[in-house]
Amino acid sequence: MVLTKRIIPCLDVTEGRVVKGVKFVEIRDAGDAVELGKLYDDQGADELVFLDITASSDKRKILIDLVERTGEQIFIPFTVGGGIRTVKDIKKILRSGADKISINTAAVKNPIIITEGANIFGSQCIVTAIDAKRVYVKNPKDSPDKKVIELKDEKFCWWEVYINGGRTSTGIDAIKWGEKAQKLGSGEILLTSMDRDGTYDGYDLELTKIFSENLDIPIIASGGAGKPQHIVDVFKKGKADAALAASIFHYNEYSIKDVKMICKKNDIPMRI
Amino acid sequence: MSFYIAIIDYGIGNLKSVSKIITYLGEKSVITSDPEILFNANGIILPGVGAFGDGIKNLKEKGLIPIINGIIDDNKPFFGICLGMQLLFTKSYEMGVNKGLNLIKGEIRAFNKQKVEKIPQIGWNSVTFQERNHFLIKGVPNNSYFYFVHSYYCMPEYEEDILGVTQYGQKIFCSMICKDNIVGTQFHPEKSSKYGKKMYENFISFCKK
Numbered sequence: 001m002v003l004t005k006r007i008i009p010c011l012d013v014t015e016g017r018v019v020k021g022v023k024f025v026e027i028r029d030a031g032d033a034v035e036l037g038k039l040y041d042d043q044g045a046d047e048l049v050f051l052d053i054t055a056s057s058d059k060r061k062i063l064i065d066l067v068e069r070t071g072e073q074i075f076i077p078f079t080v081g082g083g084i085r086t087v088k089d090i091k092k093i094l095r096s097g098a099d100k101i102s103i104n105t106a107a108v109k110n111p112i113i114i115t116e117g118a119n120i121f122g123s124q125c126i127v128t129a130i131d132a133k134r135v136y137v138k139n140p141k142d143s144p145d146k147k148v149i150e151l152k153d154e155k156f157c158w159w160e161v162y163i164n165g166g167r168t169s170t171g172i173d174a175i176k177w178g179e180k181a182q183k184l185g186s187g188e189i190l191l192t193s194m195d196r197d198g199t200y201d202g203y204d205l206e207l208t209k210i211f212s213e214n215l216d217i218p219i220i221a222s223g224g225a226g227k228p229q230h231i232v233d234v235f236k237k238g239k240a241d242a243a244l245a246a247s248i249f250h251y252n253e254y255s256i257k258d259v260k261m262i263c264k265k266n267d268i269p270m271r272i
Numbered sequence: 273m274s275f276y277i278a279i280i281d282y283g284i285g286n287l288k289s290v291s292k293i294i295t296y297l298g299e300k301s302v303i304t305s306d307p308e309i310l311f312n313a314n315g316i317i318l319p320g321v322g323a324f325g326d327g328i329k330n331l332k333e334k335g336l337i338p339i340i341n342g343i344i345d346d347n348k349p350f351f352g353i354c355l356g357m358q359l360l361f362t363k364s365y366e367m368g369v370n371k372g373l374n375l376i377k378g379e380i381r382a383f384n385k386q387k388v389e390k391i392p393q394i395g396w397n398s399v400t401f402q403e404r405n406h407f408l409i410k411g412v413p414n415n416s417y418f419y420f421v422h423s424y425y426c427m428p429e430y431e432e433d434i435l436g437v438t439q440y441g442q443k444i445f446c447s448m449i450c451k452d453n454i455v456g457t458q459f460h461p462e463k464s465s466k467y468g469k470k471m472y473e474n475f476i477s478f479c480k481k
Contacts, residue, residue, distance in 0.1 A: 002439060004395060005395075006395050041465055046395070071292050072295070072296065075463060076419070076465050077419060077463045094286065097288055097289060099286070122321055122322055123392075124394065187392070187394070217390065218394055241394075242395070271398075271417035
């Protein structure tokens with residue numbers, strides 16, 4: 001009996017309904033957010049994540065009503081992210097019933113928000129979301145200020161942080177940013193591979209592994225899950241603490257229970 | 273007045289998720305620090321997240337310590353959750369030494385980084401019951417999973433106060449306590465899906481007796 005690895009369905013929402021962006025551009029509707037959340041709870045989801053995908057770019061307020069309704073009907077932990085800019089925003093969402101908030105763009109622009117949030121509400125409810133994209137380099141010496149990793153086939157890359165829903169590059173090294181977010185008081189990292197998001201090709205295992213090995217706080221891997229084996233791999237090879245996925249669950253390709261049974265068969269500790 | 277559960281408001285933590293699960297189960301709850309409302313309740317819940325020192329300080333400042341002692345003397349059903357359970361103990365070593373309510377003899381100690389995986393423990397872990405006939409775990413299978421978020425754990429002095437234990441890394445710690453009409457969980461039953469709901473149901477049934 002040990003602490004289990006977590007399976008977290010992510011519900012990208014806009015106006016209370018679930019959508020899933022393929023590589024953040026093409027969007028399809030996948031249903032009512034609270035209904036879907038309840039279904040996932042019944043199937044054995046360990047947590048839920050709501051990301052208001054339009055909030056950050058369109059300056060829209062988070063759907064407080066959705067958070068309230070979720071809290072009234074779903075009794076597993078849930079995280080809300082998207083468009084959170086101030087400590088006041090954090091307070092509003094947590095007061096409405098969310099267990100954790102995730103911050104992305106605002107944390108990059110104003111890192112102290114992590115510390116302020118953690119001091120008031122506790123580290124356990126501050127999740128730093130990082131959207132990372134590979135930058136391939138010919139020679140590690142060309143990028144001395146970046147954490148360059150050697151991949152297979154003698155290729156090299158580092159990961160760059162993107163903000164504003166993946167539209168704006170920052171030049172910031174994702175691993176260094178993750179380490180800083182931990183130091184500032186973040187309780188967990190929600191790590192999305194922009195190269196893999198929406199591709200169904202599997203998680204970026206190298207990215208997940210380097211984060212898990214360099215940070216002490218839990219890493220939630222995201223981006224690329226297309227079949228149960230990808231989730232097995234991100235736990236075994238990527239050393240993630242939790243796996244986040246959307247499309248694989250939303251379109252009934254696999255239930256959460258299916259995925260958990262497959263993980264368990266592969267000796268990954270799971271709550272079934 | 274009709275049946276209600278009082279949730280002690282001491283300016284700490286997310287009390288709303290506790291009141292929401294009671295509403296979901298069809299019962300009334302009141303979030304309050306008013307002594308009269310607390311004394312007239314059918315059962316009391318002390319929730320809480322955060323640091324032990326802040327928790328005790330807030331209870332003191334709101335004049336709640338003698339009231340909690342009175343409620344326990346009345347033998348009213350009392351449920352401590354997470355920090356709310358830890359506060360019932362004699363003392364804690366979280367950020368210095370702080371005295372607790374001393375309703376359960378024992379201490380609160382930090383996980384040792386060498387013996388566990390990551391600190392805090394965040395996620396679902398299983399609970400092995402030390403006793404099978406307790407009202408709180410009726411209908412809950414042994415070794416069921418519950419949601420934990422904590423860096424400190426309790427060490428009751430008397431074995432009979434331990435209702436459940438959990439293993440994290442190499443460490444086995446007490447994750448549920450019981451003594452007379454007091455129960456407590458280190459995990460969050462309001463965030464632990466169906467078996468967490470079952471525990472609240474069991475607590476409410478006990479309050480109705």
